[in-house]
Amino acid sequence: MTRYEDAHDHDRADDGGGDAERTFAALPPARGRGFAQTWWGQAWLKALEDTALDGQQVRTGRRLARAGAVGAVSVRPGRITAIVRDPDGTGHRADVLLAELSGAQWDRFIEMAAARAAHVAALLDLEMPPHLVEDSEAAGIDLLPGTGDLEPECDCGAWDHCGHTVALCHQVARLLDQDPFVLLLMRGRGERAVVEALQARDGGAAGAAASARSRPAGIDAAEAYAAGVVLPPPPALPEVPEIPGTPPSLDTDTAMDTDLGSDLDANAQPVPAAVDPAALTFLMSATAAEARRLLADALRPGHGQRPVAEELSPAQDAVRLAAARSTADEPDPLLPARLADGSGRDPRVLATAVAAWRLGGPEALAVLEEEWAVGGEALARARAALESAWDEDERPSLRARANRWTVVGAAHQLRLGRDGRWWPYREEDGRWVPAGVAAHDPATALAQTARPDGSEPQEP
Template identity: 65%
Template sequence: MNRHDSVEERTFAPLPPARGRGFAQTWWGRAWLAALEDGALDGEQIRTGRRLARAGAVGAVSVRPGRITAVVQDPDHTRHRADVLLDRLSGDQWDRLVDLAVERAGHVAALLDREMPHHLVEDAESAGIDLLPGPGDLEARCDCGAWDHCGHTAAVCYQVAGLLDQDPFVLLLLRGRAEQHLLDDLQARGSAARSAAEPVRTDGVDAAQAYAAGDGLPPLPAVPELPPEPGVPLATDADVPPPAGVEPAALEILAARTAAAAHLMLAEALREGAQRRPPTVTPTLGQDAVRLAAGVLDETGAVDPGGEAVAGRLAAGSGRGRAELAAAVRAWRHGGVAALSVLEEEWAVEGAALARARAALESAWEEDERPVLRARGNRWTVVGTGCQLRLGRDGRWWPYRREGGRWMPAGDAAHDPAAALSVVRPDGEEALSRVRTPHGAG
């Protein structure tokens, strides 16, 4: 990506047309687009902006604290200056954010790898600092005269989503701090924290020194290191037959999964600055059976001979056949409970949800690239192919592929149906001319 950097401004060259693929692939890029799409008052302007961005109508993008600027060209070649404004963080907020970042070495490492750490954003929110914008936070200014987001400012936002994917420092600059300035602050704060961590004797005596001075007492043990991998549970192949109803292979699998979970919890506890996280929602019996089966079945649905009985037991206990269990495991790996619900639930898309779905499908592709879709419930099948889109109740689209006569999950969810379908639909596949969505059709 060509760009010219200055201390407080970065200018990015225009991106090529983005036909047939999504604008954002990272979770923070999608969150940026959600702030635009959920906060705009006119959905038609958002769809216009998406078409302009896909057509490559956005010129060079200038990013500086609190403002994004670009020139956008309409199909009739009229050019408009479009600005998108976002509140800058205060000096106190930056101080707190830097403190949070230096508490975990992984935060700084992730930023340097051009990734936005989930935990940093969550910790910042807990401290009252919003890094990512929310609905209504992206303020629009355009010389076309629109008082809310128009197609021009929306197109700029879609273009910026791609820039954020590649470099989250773009967002931090927009919030008010250039990359080098922030890195200097992180380095200085980290050095100060290490100096402060050195033991300083005041009125008392260091506990470790007092313990070491005690007569006959052994030295304090060192903090244990995290094992490189989870422990291996003891084998259950004893000469004594198991009690009725006890499956030794199942116990071995449960013990191995427990060891893996314990290893993950210990890694979190030993991480610098770790905090106690609220417990997750307890899955149902059927969902938990799929979770356990994910540790037994491989990507193809096959299982080692020793785990055959366990897989059959999990399938029966969850009310599924082996093929259904393999499909459920694949869905689980793509999105947990949400993906499992999309696999197993077919529901009627009606009213406002149907209007939003049709608008998303209409604006996802240019007219000459749009595939022909046949709809049934929340499932849109690409006519003449083994590709399908499924709409979740949260508005996200899930890609599916026909395999062996069965629809199988094929990727993660996306807010943009074109991005979801691109996972299963080859880029070179000929685009069909229009969308047909006759609800209730087979």
């Protein structure tokens, strides 16, 4: 809890939900001009400069703001927020906190402002009259921040004002120039709430001035989307379940009695002949397992920087489903034949494809089924890797064809993937089958071709 979230929390004025938050689209770069033209905007920046301990950070923040590095600015009671980007494009969430006025302070302010029609007129003309600020201070109400009032928070980890929070403050100074109600919203009440309170105290002057001024709340939706509107912090990331979810039972003989009650038996409908309950059960189980895998993968560090995987073809997806079959609670005994037929493979070929998939997914399957010519720079790198992988007296004799190097006199083979990694293969019953996972070093890959019992089949 910060010093701004103390006992005043229970004494805050209710904004009525009318305009408790406003979002301003990113402003263009401020090259060739100052950030604050009005006296109250300049007072805001002075409070920042008097608060920040590191003058270098102030200069850095000023440069970022001047270059247009501050995104859309969200203003709400007690807090302003924006994403500020470093010169390399890295974005940081920057927040600056400002104490809200208590309910009693707001009552005094409204009473004092309503007592002078000039104050009301000036506010509605988007001006902050000096006498209003002076009268407020005399009543114990600080509208403009002072030294130490602007409290920074930034995900860059800085404990004091950093370049990101300084840049945000400079951008807000430009907003304050345009509309002093931004400051009142930070202090706890938006324009609508202030105007309604003034109307209640003095319906004549305030009401007439307010009726002549109307401004739609917020900004255009398309503009907000393009600017990347700052949203409240997202909820906590979900946890990966220990096991995939269990799909509902499709046992049509007992599901109605067990799960829904006998009263529904009269309304039970027969399963359509085109629906295979066993296959559907398998698909639901496989989908649950895949969803769990995708969630775990999405939560790994760096996931957002990885390229989006290409969509699987029907033939590839058939292999994925066949590889998931062993995890199903009640696998369909006819499923392998059906998947083999649907993917254009015979059961034996599908079994080899499943073995490759389990070793490396789509990349391993491509190495199994694709033969491609290696040339140019890729071939030069491959030859250099093979040359340096073994000492001269230990290097096996290899016969090359396309992306496949077969060991002469032994049923072992190396296959080069398009990403430059080597995949080990061995020949069994007249077929080449994957023997291990990929490796950047061909010697490491080839070492996996030995059989589990240690024997090494000879080339027929």
